[in-house]
Amino acid sequence: MTSSVALYEALTNASDERSRARLIAEAFERLEERYPQLPDLATQAHVRESELRLQREIEQVRVDLTHEIEQVRVDLTREIEQVRADLTREIEQVRADLTRDIENLRSDLTSDNEKIRADLKNDIEKLRADLTRDIEQLRTEVERVKFELLKWLLPVMVGQVIAIAALVKLL
Known part of the structure; x- marks a missing residue:
């Protein structure tokens, strides 16, 4: 003082x-x-000036960030829509490919089924023919055996009848 x-x-x-x-x-x-x-030492005016400058800078950063956020949002929205479109296109392509593959498989299966049926039908016909031939051969064999038996049995039976008749006469 x-x-x-x-x-x-x-x-x-x-x-x-x-x-x-x-x-x-x-x-x-x-x-x-x-x-x-x-x-x-900073005076009150200096502090106020720095405060105002910092507020302006903060506001500018806030505006810049808002703009950048909006730009990123727009870019992401665009990318999301592009990915959706690509996915939709890919899904449709996969569906078309699957439909085509299913139709090809059905066609192949139908063709294979028809071929198997035809082969089975031929095999059945061959089996029937073979069985019919075998049955006819067995019938012929049975008839031949019958004839052979009769050919042998008839003289044996006649011989037995004669032998019985001779025995009866002797008695």
């Missing part, structure tokens, strides 16, 4: 403006020597 009072008295006692200016300059010099960090 004493330095302030001394400065006041020196200023009131100074004779002209030049000496007053010199006194003020010397007071500032002493103040700077006493407080060397004083030039680095």
Whole structure:
């Protein structure tokens, strides 16, 4: 406080403006020597100016981020729609391929079934012919065996009848 009072008295006692200016300059010099960090101290105006500048920068960053977010949203929406379109196209292609493959398989199966049926029909006809031939051969064989039996049995039976008749006569 004493330095302030001394400065006041020196200023009131100074004779002209030049000496007053010199006194003020010397007071500032002493103040700077006493407080060397004083030039680095921020004043309220500096703080307010920095605050306003930071608010403007924050607002600009906010606007930029909003714009970038919107751009990313648009890009993602476009990409999603493109992927959907590609997937739809791929699904339709797979469906068409599957339908074609199913029709080809059905055609092949129908053709294979018809071939198997024809082969089975031929095999059945051959089997019937073979069985019919075998049955006829067996009938012929049975008839031949019957004839052979009769051919042998008839003389044996006639011989037995004669032998019985001769025995009866003898008795």
